Amino acid sequence: MAVDLQALAECIIRGNKNDALALAQQAIEEGMAPQTIINDGLIAGMAVVGQRFKCNEYYIPEVLLAARAMKECMGLLRPLLTDADAKPKGTVVIATVKGDLHDIGKNLVSMMLQGNGFEVVDLGTDVDPDELIRAAKQHRADIIATSALLTTTMPAMKEVVAAADEAGIRPATRIIIGGAPVTQEYAQEIGADGFAPDAASAVDLAQSLLAAAA
Amino acid sequence: MENSRALVLQACAGVRPERTPLFDSLLNDAVIAHFAGRPLDGTDDAATVARAAGKALDVVCRMPLPDQAGRTWTDERGSRHVAGRWNDWTVAHGLQSPAEWAAWIARHIERYEAGTLPDAQSRAAAAAQQRAMDRRLDGALFVHCRPATALNAACYDHCGFETFSYLWMDYRDLVEHWLRALQSARRRCLALSAPTTACPLAVVYADIAFNHRLIFSPAMLAEVGFFDDLADICEQCHRYGLQVIFHSDGYLMEVLPDLVAAGIDGLNPIEAAAGMDIHAIRRRYPELILAGGVDAARLLPLASPGEVRRETRRIIQAVGSEGRLLIGSSAEVDDTIPLVNYLAFHEEAMRG
DSSP: OOOOHHHHHHHHHHTOHHHHHHHHHHHHHTTOOHHHIIIIIIIHHHHHHHHHHHTTSSOHHHHHHHHHHHHHHHHHHGGGOOTTTTOOSOEEEEEEBTTOOOOHHHHHHHHHHHHTTOEEEEOOSSBOHHHHHHHHHHTTOSEEEEEOOSGGGTHHHHHHHHHHHHHTOTTTSEEEEEOTTOOHHHHHHHTOSEEOSSHHHHHHHHHHHHHHHO | OTTHHHHHHHHHTTOOOSSOOBEEOEEOHHHHHHHHTSOOOSSSHHHHHHHHHHHHOSEEOOOOOOOOTTOEEEOTTOOEEEEOSSOEEEEEOSOOSHHHHHHHHHHHHHHHHOOOSOOHHHHHHHHHHHHHHHHHTTTOEEOOBOOOOHHHIIIIIIIHHHHHHHHHHHOHHHHHHHHHHHHHHHHHHHHHHTTTOSSSEEEEEOOOEETTEESSOHHHHHHTTHHHHHHHHHHHHHHTTOEEEEEOOSOOTTTHHHHHHHTOOEEEOOOGGGTOOHHHHHHHOTTSEEEEEEOTTTHHHHSOHHHHHHHHHHHHHHHSBTBOEEEEESSOEETTSOHHHHHHHHHHHHTO
8 A cells, every 4th residue: 555645744743753764664665756755745744843833832842853753754765866856945054143152943943944845054053154155155055044042142143144245145145034032123124034933934934035036 | 238138038928128139140240340349350250259249139049150261171971062251051962862862861860869868967068058158148148049850950951952852752761760860869959958048049940931932832841740840849948948939031921820830939030032021920920929020132231221220110110019029130140231231220229
């Protein structure tokens, strides 16, 4: 019997990596196209996780477990993708800004983006604007995503916007920002392309920015 | 400060004191230099910090010392840490996979479970240490008793909540055993520090939330025994005559009824920027001691001194009119807060 990809999606939603792996393996053995398994099983599951997180039905552990299950399955599927299949929805370079060592929010955004088919280059925390711009150029990033938890490190986001302008990588590369003290007004004030209040919204924002650019 | 104990006892008993007591931790060079009358220069910084805290505050939650920013070290588990001036960070865990952590936990459970209740000698030593610290503070009260829930000890002292989430899924029985062992170790520590402390408060540091939401679902908190564990801490503290202030950053409203039911007497730091409304909490829980409340995310770092004074006055009048308010920052007094704003806050609070 053919693998039910809805069952695979359910395993992702429940964060059950062992069952997810078994179903993904079975689907591969049955000759299902890897991209179909990813889209209709893994990404479909992560989309539900994102929605549940957004409306407070899911909390951080549930997101972490779902992302782990997805990552493990991707480990099986990635080597089977053709070059055409392997094309991500977009490439995002992500970091917590200079002077700020907080990484929970940034990690969640990173996981949710990966879970929704983006390639993510995570530069970590306390990252200099020049390093972000270098990485964005090197990976031909569609989006630079920066996070700040401290009021005092928010101005570093403005430096990232200025550095991107100076490097001439905009508007091809969009800049999105987030973090506890960050607001939509602040994004407008510094000239960023968007603000997301949480990880699931960051995925929606990234998708809408890419759709608008297409 | 003079008379801190009497003020704090009055405030906590629901009597409006002569002035609202100040409750905080100082991690700000300029503020410390101002109150200590000397800068932190590496020569007896402990005395400088204590002198400043003793002059500025009635209740001193924590008293960290400045470090050499950028200093790094590796601990016995192979985790790498880096020091900031006032805080340190784990930048890489030595143990990577849940399986490695599970093996480490299995080896260490015995260590946490071992031992007996503190004997008279160790209690006397703890009391002497507390008295020495209290003397340096010149009347201000230091919170010697800071018990952690087993969940928070597991997450923040050991594996981090990401790894904890994986362990909870993959090694449930082991983790339950570990939490019981951590709880038993905590009970012994509490029995050592609580009976002799001059400060009538215990502060439970238990970060379970962040901006506008909880980290763990209420269901998971119940499942890992968090509320039962908190009730155990409250019961033990109450037996020693201590009132329990529960500390968590972030937005707690979803579980505030559970925290109150567990027996907490107060809440700290009440982060407005994370969505906590101190006025709404006061209306809903008139008996709760509220500690903190003055926004340290935007107001104290960025507003004008006049705005800081007005907000401080507004909170004192609206929330502390019948006591049960220990006013302070909604985090800690760190270097993001300009001296002029802290002084505006402090002067306003000292006006009574």
